[in-house]
Amino acid sequence: MQKALAAGALALVSAATCLVLAPAASAAPDACTTVTLKTGGNEGVGGTANKSSTSSCSDLNLVYAHDAAGDGYDAYAGRLYHSSTGSWKTCDAGYIGVLDGSYAVDRYVLCTDVSDGTKFTVASKYDSGDTVKITH
């Protein structure tokens, strides 16, 4: 998702006026950022990253997966740290089964609308230590 547009839509909703809306032109977005992570389990804090505050993207897209055990398949779920409550929350999609490989942005969206600076991790159902790339 492109952040400026989402913010604009929200501002319109918050205003709660009953005007007819038209899509607004958007500023050219910056490039998204990709981070390589080792997946969760016993990997601890080494498997976390922070949502970029400069990227124009606000989703966590899984764009690459490599299963550590060499089985070619694992299931991945995004998890976000909510600093306001001091707790981790699993994103709505839950575990998504993914074969080893590279994927386009939007194919496997682990989490959506992640706030800037939010700490996140990726849980893998089987082997912790899988390599994943997250575009955000």
Place this chain on the structure above:
Amino acid sequence: MTRPAARRRFAVRAAAAAAVLLLAACSAGADEPDSAPAAPVTPARLTHTLPKDPLTMVLPATGAETRWTQGLDVFVQQVGRVTAAACARDRGTEPPAAVPLAYIRFFDVPDLAFVARHGLSESAEVPRPTASPRPLPAPRRAAARTARSGSVRNCADEGTAAVAALRDTYAPLQRQWLTQVAALRRDPAVARALAALPGCLAGRGVPARDEMAFMARAEERESTAGPAELPAVERSMGRTYATCMRPVEAVREPARLRLRDRFLTAHPDEAYELRGTLVPTLHTAERRYGLRLSFPAP
């Protein structure tokens, strides 16, 4: 979403979503059962009841059966954490840092009854081990802070090895099963049922081109909800998802059950072995690590 086309698509969708919300705000009294405030519900709970057939934990075919799978997933990870913590305690170091465990549902086998009641991201709280490692005394805690990171790495490895020893008894079969379950996305009957999903979602005020896009819409709304209204928003989105996915599951669940019958026929030796050994192995682990198998329940 990053590509220019996707951005333009989002621009239209964002404006459309805003328009839908504004229209909803401007049409008080409209019949919109899934977006009505959801009544508070009691939190999800835990059960300890095992399935009649132990293989159900490993090869779930229905959303309700995945509750056993989620409990098994958490249990084996708890074994790893208890092992790593005990290792660290023995060495006088802090246990490896780790993100708290959670029961995580499966995108390809949605538990609609659970989601309808609690939303898409809520579940029961993972219980703490009954025999958690003793805390370090203060002097050793201070020493632990300066301990070499290699010790932590070794204890993390011990935990990983304990997980593997338990999980390797069933994971190869389960991977094959879940790979086949994921492939049902391409089944023509399932694809036809999924094709009707956008219409249902739009009719309930959540425009989304597919299931993944719905997750995006749900998280957008959840991320903008205030703390007080968040539980109701989560449950509302959960009810919308469950309502619109029921026709899909009406097709996909019988397909999974038939697929499992064929899968078991194709893997008779592994199925026989697991039926005889899985539960005794888990009970042994419960005693050894001071854990109890627990399953989320709505």
